[in-house]
Amino acid sequence: KAGVTQTPRYLIKTRGQQVTLSCSPISGHRSVSWYQQTPGQGLQFLFEYFSETQRNKGNFPGRFSGRQFSNSRSEMNVSTLELGDSALYLCASSLLSSGGASTDTQYFGPGTRLTVL
Amino acid sequence: DQQVKQNSPSLSVQEGRISILNCDYTNSMFDYFLWYKKYPAEGPTFLISISSIKDKNEDGRFTVFLNKSAKHLSLHIVPSQPGDSAVYFCAAKRSGAQKLVFGQGTRLTINP
Numbered sequence: 001k002a003g004v005t006q007t008p009r010y011l012i013k014t015r016g017q018q019v020t021l022s023c024s025p026i027s028g029h030r031s032v033s034w035y036q037q038t039p040g041q042g043l044q045f046l047f048e049y050f051s052e053t054q055r056n057k058g059n060f061p062g063r064f065s066g067r068q069f070s071n072s073r074s075e076m077n078v079s080t081l082e083l084g085d086s087a088l089y090l091c092a093s094s095l096l097s098s099g100g101a102s103t104d105t106q107y108f109g110p111g112t113r114l115t116v117l
Numbered sequence: 118d119q120q121v122k123q124n125s126p127s128l129s130v131q132e133g134r135i136s137i138l139n140c141d142y143t144n145s146m147f148d149y150f151l152w153y154k155k156y157p158a159e160g161p162t163f164l165i166s167i168s169s170i171k172d173k174n175e176d177g178r179f180t181v182f183l184n185k186s187a188k189h190l191s192l193h194i195v196p197s198q199p200g201d202s203a204v205y206f207c208a209a210k211r212s213g214a215q216k217l218v219f220g221q222g223t224r225l226t227i228n229p
Contacts, residue, residue: 004160033215043161043206043219056216090160094215105151106217108160 002027004093004109012115018079021112025072025093032074033106034066037088046089049074050096078114086116120144121209123220131228136194138223140207143188147209151217152181152192154203161206165192197227 005024013019025032034046045058049068066076072093078085092106122141130136138152148169153161167174167181167190174181180193194201207220 006160031215033217035217042221043208043217045216045218048215050215056214058216088158092160092217096215104215105163105166106215107163108153110160111158113158 004091004107006089006091006109006112008112009110010113010115012117013081014117015081015083017081018077019081019114020075020077021089021091021114023074023076023091023093023109025074025091026107029093029095029107030072031094031096031104031106032068032072033092033094034074034076035090035092035108036060037090037111038084038086043090046076081116083116086114088113119221120147121207121218121220123205123207123223125223126221127224127226129226129228130197132199133196136192136197136201136225136227138192138194138205138207138225140190140192140220141188142190142209142218144209144211144218145188146211147218148212149210150181150183150190151208151210152179153206153208154201155206155222156203164205194225199227199229201225202227 031050033048048056052068068074088111090111092108094104094106151166152164155161165179183190204222208217
């Protein structure tokens with residue numbers, strides 16, 4: 001079974017631009033979460049989508065948004081990019097069996113390295 | 118407010134010996150804990166997990182121990198191999214939520 005895929009793998013943007021990152025979860029997985037990794041803040045939760053609905057959101061400004069499609073694929077968008085948005089953006093998927101079992105493991109994709117100049 | 122802490126930024130172990138990585142948490146609502154291994158420029162790879170109803174879980178060379186009263190968990194790798202050299206992250210979550218709270222990571226180096 002294929003793992004979580006993320007596109008593009010690398011991206012260079014300038015301040016003020018916007019960017020869209022894409023994530024395809026493991027086949028059959030219904031929940032997709034996004035994380036940001038930076039040297040200073042470590043790995044931080046951005047948001048989680050399940051059945052095309054955002055269920056949980058981390059402490060990030062409204063410039064960070066996302067969505068999920070009916071096939072569980074997800075995109076995240078960052079508008080008005082700032083230098084501090086340079087990071088590795090990671091997508092993770094989990095099966096989320098009926099009831100959303102707490103023990104559902106999240107599996108991560110390779111990430112998208114975003115550089116803002 | 119760092120709810121999950123890995124106090125050792127780095128650890129060096131000789132090949133064949135035991136590696137012990139530690140993690141502390143402060144939020145008593147966490148009931149599921151995971152360890153991930155990460156190489157640079159790659160996503161974290163799931164290693165092993167433990168539910169709060171258990172105090173130990175084993176998977177091959179990896180064992181995770183959970184001490185709920187101390188809010189402490191540890192990952193034991195035995196025997197350590199050169200391929201185990203990576204950054205290890207401890208993560209925690211609450212029932213019904215998918216949000217993972219990560220520690221800052223511990224860089225493990227296995228020396229031949």
